[in-house]
Amino acid sequence: xxxxxxxxxxxxxxxxxxxxxxxxxxxxxxxxxxxxxxxxxxxxxxxxxxxxxxxxxxxxxxxxxxxxxxxxxxxxxxxxxxxxxxxxxxxxxxxxxxxxxxxxxxxxxxxxxxxxxxxxxxxxxxxxxxxxxxxxxxxxxxxxxxxxxxxxxxxxxxxxxxxxxxxxxxxxxxxxxxxxxxxxxxxxxxxxxxx
Numbered sequence: 001x002x003x004x005x006x007x008x009x010x011x012x013x014x015x016x017x018x019x020x021x022x023x024x025x026x027x028x029x030x031x032x033x034x035x036x037x038x039x040x041x042x043x044x045x046x047x048x049x050x051x052x053x054x055x056x057x058x059x060x061x062x063x064x065x066x067x068x069x070x071x072x073x074x075x076x077x078x079x080x081x082x083x084x085x086x087x088x089x090x091x092x093x094x095x096x097x098x099x100x101x102x103x104x105x106x107x108x109x110x111x112x113x114x115x116x117x118x119x120x121x122x123x124x125x126x127x128x129x130x131x132x133x134x135x136x137x138x139x140x141x142x143x144x145x146x147x148x149x150x151x152x153x154x155x156x157x158x159x160x161x162x163x164x165x166x167x168x169x170x171x172x173x174x175x176x177x178x179x180x181x182x183x184x185x186x187x188x189x190x191x192x193x194x195x
């Protein structure tokens with residue numbers, strides 16, 4: 001077991017060296033690729049059951065599970081961003097995908113077909129405005145959600161009129177999570193007031 005920072009650094013150095021050796025061997029010996037898989041750390045990803053607990057206010061069990069799977073995907077991306085030294089454009093593209101996952105989750109959380117103005121026929125911006133006008137989300141969450149949807153639209157590469165080089169930041173990643181949490185907590189307070 002790692003017990004201090006010195007042991008942590010030594011373990012990281014050794015693991016990094018071994019990962020590079022595995023990569024180099026498998027690259028030179030492609031038939032060994034299936035034997036070159038490392039074990040993803042257990043305990044980092046939330047299980048589907050754990051993730052579903054955050055969405056008890058979502059009545060549709062299939063949607064609740066699918067949201068949970070999206071959160072698990074975000075956890076994988078978060079591990080890459082926080083536990084590796086990936087940098088530059090590769091890191092930015094991983095962050096972009098995490099931001100888009102958060103936007104997709106937020107999109108479906110804003111749809112409430114039985115509530116006027118919150119059905120699938122209303123745009124995301126209109127649903128956010130309705131949630132805000134009803135006091136379900138605050139000003140900051142509204143702003144963050146609209147920003148997040150703008151970022152999500154950048155998933156359509158053919159529509160971009162700018163280079164994505166040096167475009168996504170850790171601050172963007174954090175803002176997307178803030179938007180999601182603000183929406184989730186607002187909906188929980190609205191739909192499960194006695195929780």
